[in-house]
Amino acid sequence: MRFGVSLSARLIALSILLAPAAALAGPPFLTDDPEPTETGHWEIYAPLFEAAGRGTDFSGSAGVEVNYGAAPNLQLTVGLPAAYTHDAGGWRWGAGDLEVSAKYRFYRDEAAGVQVAFFPGMTLPTGSNGMSAGRVTALLPIWLQKDAGAWSVFGGGGYAINPGSGNHDYWTEGVAVTRHLGDRLLLGVEADHQGADTIGGKGSTSLGAGAIYLLKAPFRVLVSGGPTFDDGGGAAGFHGFLALGVDF
Template identity: 70%
Template structure:
């Protein structure tokens, strides 16, 4: 499929406006899990880069995500992004929308290896240079995880509140399977589905492979990526994420 100049600009802006909902997912996967940061500890991902698009038309964000185990089974998260977009008109940068969320694990059974958590989040209209939604948006998901030895399966999803001209609310969710290959390496794959987030838009399905490589403490490297398929469009796009993690 070929895009004229106007369609390229529209696609690039659509990617930027969609970025906040993606950023609320659990690094490095689009799909989140119900495991909160350990009480009293911090998990920081930064610098991080996440991007999605098709060919030379892409958008995303770079910045930092800060997670804190504020209480037993409670994680507070703040994401501070700098957004970017690229198309035929060139590269554009600006502050992204501030992201705040709270993960609460309300069910945990060690013997069964089962956990369930809610992870509601908001994006606040702090963007500059037209790089954000301009409205408060929200994602209201529930995540479930089952552990069995070195294997973990997790997934779920929820409802995204996405106000603004031409936007619409939508459902989103996914499922992922990971394996702890060694004490240093975790690998996994996922399938993520997002409903139509704009008037006249289309739903999409993303496939991904990802991993976490434990570096000398307290650092780790996280990365994932794969194709994204828009319903009714045979040409695949892409998504990717890479970050340096710091745990203490």
């Protein structure tokens, strides 16, 4: 779940992780998937570290994401981040904005291996020490999924509501490919684009690779990263993600 206004959140690409076996989706990719957490079960990612920026100027979060299967085809998600920035002046930390969302899978064809879900979410201005957007922001995405044996292709797009002085709303879109290698390892690559989120700003395109490795149940390690390029050129930036996941 990455729909705030931090640099890492701005790299959101709307797409889905597809898996013919047990669902391994969303984190660590910049995207999410249409498959909700199983009814009555929990998925927790903690500690969860995200970073994005250019050179020694970067920002991100370190926190917890909690998913709960509230009903068939319905997942509720809460993100509780601590946010940070680093620049020439050093480090700065504070509470991040609270993230809440609800994933509703409204279409599923098991025979065809297709799923579609709507996953609206918002951030609430609960941050401190300059780490808050100061306003409610929102993302309204659609996730699409199609399986093909051990291979999966996912993609989608959505509209981000980004109020504030100098800001404007924008669209995002993305596509990714993943593959299971045995029972424990999933690898994937993705390409995502986000429109400019400020007046006179530039959009950006992010490329990335990610992996999920299953440890002894119920744990798994998730990692991803790659470069980010501003539309129109310039030095490349970067994004990264690392978390320990647990299901129960």
